[in-house]
Amino acid sequence: MMDMTHPFKQQRQLFPTLGKTIHLSSCSQSAISAPVKEGVDAYLTSWNDEGMDWNGWMKKVSEAKAAFAHLINASPDEIAVLSSVSDAASSFAGSLDFSGQRNKVVTTEIDFPCIGHVWLSQEHRGAEVVFLTEQNHQIALDQYVEAIDGRTLVTSISHVSYYNGFIQDVKAISEIAHANGSLLFVDAYQSAGGVPIDVKEMGIDALASGAQKYLLGIPGIAFLYVKKELAETLEPKTTGWFSRVNPFAFDPKTLNYAEGTLRFDTGTPMMINAYAAHAGITLLNEIGVQTIRPYLMELSTVAIETAQRLGLEVASPLDVTRKGSNTAIRVQNATALEQFLKTKKIVVSARNDVLRVAPHFYNTAEEVERAIEEILHAIKHH
Ligand SMILES: Cc1ncc(COP(=O)(O)O)c(C=O)c1O
Missing domain, CATH: 3.90.1150.10 (Aspartate Aminotransferase, domain 1)
Structure with a gap:
């Protein structure tokens, strides 16, 4: 022992x-955990007692975003909520333009399968997808050096492997990507909550994670970080009334985009899941990853x-x-x-x-x- x-x-x-x-x-x-259970109970209680608490429920979604932003050193307006990492990655991928010379996606065989699926789904829009091959479910840095070039639009990696926990050196990969003008997308579902993440220091342009794993929450909510300056150049194709400058304008004929990453929000958010996510991430922030x-x-x-x-x-x-x-x-x-x-x-x-x-x-x-x-x-x- x-x-x-x-x-x-x-x-x-x-x-x-x-x-x-x-x-x-x-x-x-x-x-x-007790705080997560209390969070979910608080939603049910407010529904039961008040019938409807739109403002309170929306506030909790904002608080969950802020807690996740704190966890990864982003600002709250750089976080959108979607229902799964698959959705978050799809939304980000769909917002990119593959029609030019720079149309290559460099991803890996060790990523969770949905990430490969998402990029392959962009082939009809011009994406050319390259998978780095694994050895013992690991990828060497040299493979990125070899594969990423002036035609790479986005490099898409998993921070920690879902299969064997292999950690990638995100900062080093970011440097290789950025030296070639490529964006870096990180699937952090297996790292967020267990491994420190600093999107600024690590040079991450976009990142997704759900709440069910190391974030101590439940499925049904995922966070998409997109660096604000980048988000403002993108027009997500997965869209809805919460993607708009003013969701309550109720104008079906005006497709404007909300400031920063808020444009990646879509419809009525997953409120009960936000209660669980907020409680879980807050506990992690209190302890410190x-x-x-x-x-x-x-x-x-x-x-x-x-x-x-x-x-x-x-x-x-x-x-x-x-x-x-x-x-x-x-x-x-x-x-x-x-x-x-x-x-x-x-x-x-x-x-x-x-x-x-x-x-x-x-x-x-x-x-x-x-x-x-x-x-x-x-x-x-x-
Ligand atoms: C690293 C990683 N990415 C993505 C997923 C899938 O996430 P979702 O079901 O939210 O799309 C998983 C699920 O196990 C995962 O481990």
Whole structure:
């Protein structure tokens, strides 16, 4: 048993289900916390008691945007809300012009599949999509140097891999992209909340993340950051009344675009989801992702050492500075094992041929160790 103190013992008490369940699936769904539950309840209560609270509900959407903006060092008017990362990426892609000489999209095989789908959907508008090939579910910096050129309109990467947690050096990729005049789009769904993000310092032009994973919320809301100066040059094709300068002008014949990134908002936003997202992100901002990251690296060390001690194959980078929270363990029948472990009150997440052990700040080293021991047990006896 590893001897490690838990720096977030106090905040762990905000997650009552952890007393019953070992919850290690932040790469998919984080554990429910009291503030998030109270947020969702607050929406239901206001609906129940007031019948309708449009202003209060819209205010919560703005607060959720502001909390996400704070998390990534953007300003609140640089954030739009959509319903999923797929939607957010589609909206951004649809706003770009591929009709000129600069029509190339450089993306990777390690991105979540929806990102590839989104860029391929732009081929009929002139996009030429290049996929960098993975090796051990990793991409080398040199591959970006080779692929990005004066014809690249956008480079589209995942900050942290959904499969094995591999972290990319966003700043270095941004420098390569910008030296060639390419924009940089980052899918941060597997990093936001667990790995610090500073869009300004890292040189990110656009970024998307949903609330369900390390942001401690629920599905149904995703945040799209687009750098304000860039947003103002774009006219999103996915649009609606909240994309307008004044949504309440009720003028169907005027297609103007709201200031900055607000033009990427579309219809009535996902209000109940915003309550959950706001509560989750606020908790993270209070603790500070800068403080969470080193602890998650310690838990990665525990996961890797435990898996190796038990003779299990680790599909993640073994250098914890090169990976996020998720440690992927190669297994056969990953989905069946995930279901079986659930009956033992251990929540891990299957993808293809791996089980992902993905702790958050509220988890302990003992939980990580115990879950991996149970994975071995399940492999042998299931
Ligand atoms: C990195 C990453 N991007 C995108 C997605 C898909 O997000 P959504 O379902 O919100 O489109 C996932 C889901 O697992 C993911 O891990």
